[in-house]
Amino acid sequence: MKIIFFCFFCFFIVLLFLFLCYMISYSFFLSGKEPSSPFECGFSPLMNSMLLFSMPFFLISIMFLLFDVEILLLCFFPLFSYMGSLSSIFSLIVIIMVTFATLYEWVLGVISWM
Template identity: 45%
Template sequence: MNFIISITTNFLLSTILIMVAFWLPQINLYAEKASPYECGFDPMGSARLPFSMKFFLVAITFLLFDLEIALLLPLPWASQNFNLNMAIFMALFLILLLASSLAYEWLNKGLEWVE
């Protein structure tokens, strides 16, 4: 029953947020408003800075490891309510997955910052 209520609440909340996003008036950007502003003068150079792809890959790797660690947080609850052997097996599987992905990143030099 709680599962059905939570799924219904999530579905209704996401539907309402999507409908509000479509119904809100769109912001009309015109050329002057979308241009970069430098103290009233025309810009001297590009307003866009180059983005480091290495930084992006490290950030994505951090997010993936963080999400995998978040999967281990309900482990104490799972060990009380379900089969203890299955909970330990799933925890060891997640830890093995974390360790193997860390080893893969380390061997492929995905964690090194210097190019």
Template identity: 40%
Template sequence: MFSNLINLIIIMMISMILMFICLFLSKKNKMSLEKISTFECGFNPKSKARLPFSIHFFLITIIFLVFDVEITLILPMIITWKITNLNLWLSLMIFFMYLLMMELFYEWTQGMLKWTN
């Protein structure tokens, strides 16, 4: 019981010492207002709060995510094709590729793949 109390006191002392060291070493320069101002995602914080966002950029990001997830699903299927049942593996791969091709066709018909809009 007494040793647990001593350990607790030692741990609290070490954490307080580390907090004070961090406090003294991380003094901010009060002269530089540019360094302490908020700047996030390239938007100026002193302008309007709601700026228009490009929906085309959002759609390209979604396309990238879908095809990135595709790679993470196809690679394990390629590695395990000898171990699993060939008919099951082939039907799953054909279904998966069919879904990807349908998504690509949909994006193509909607004009999402045009880079210059």
């Protein structure tokens, strides 16, 4: 049995080494591309593309990240439903946090409903 595990482990290590060699050679193959050109951004910049920064896009991405984490907390609610009122209180707190965060960002003007 130990020989089978050893052979499998050696095969896996060799396969991993070949995969890494393939990825490194592929990156050298693509290195001829221009890295400073915009990648599917939808507009032609007037300046160097490495210097462009969209603040509204950054704010929306941070909002998405925060709300995504808060909603992820609600995904575990069915798993903890056997806990009774404690899980209900937890889910209610998370829903209230998401609601207040949305209203707060709406009042600040970060969210544009138009």
